[in-house]
Amino acid sequence: MKIEGWGSSMVATKYMHQEIKAVRELLTDELGKLGVFDDLAAEERLGGLLKMLSYNYKADTGVDLNEDQ
Numbered sequence: 001m002k003i004e005g006w007g008s009s010m011v012a013t014k015y016m017h018q019e020i021k022a023v024r025e026l027l028t029d030e031l032g033k034l035g036v037f038d039d040l041a042a043e044e045r046l047g048g049l050l051k052m053l054s055y056n057y058k059a060d061t062g063v064d065l066n067e068d069q
Contacts, residue, residue: 013056013060014053014057014065016053017050017053017065020050020053023046024043024046024047024050027040027042027043027046028043053065
């Protein structure tokens with residue numbers, strides 16, 4: 001039985017993790033030059049999303065996402 005919906009695609013979970021991480025790194029590089037990134041709520045929100053995606057990916061697949069990818 002194939003399950004349809006948001007939770008059915010493990011590839012989407014990993015893809016979203018990689019995309020959010022790329023955005024976070026871009027913000028860190030650009031705003032870090034200005035010395036303001038550490039003060040932004042975006043850092044905390046993006047970090048939380050990355051942790052949630054990593055947790056869900058491992059729960060769904062049994063595989064850890066390597067944070068250094």
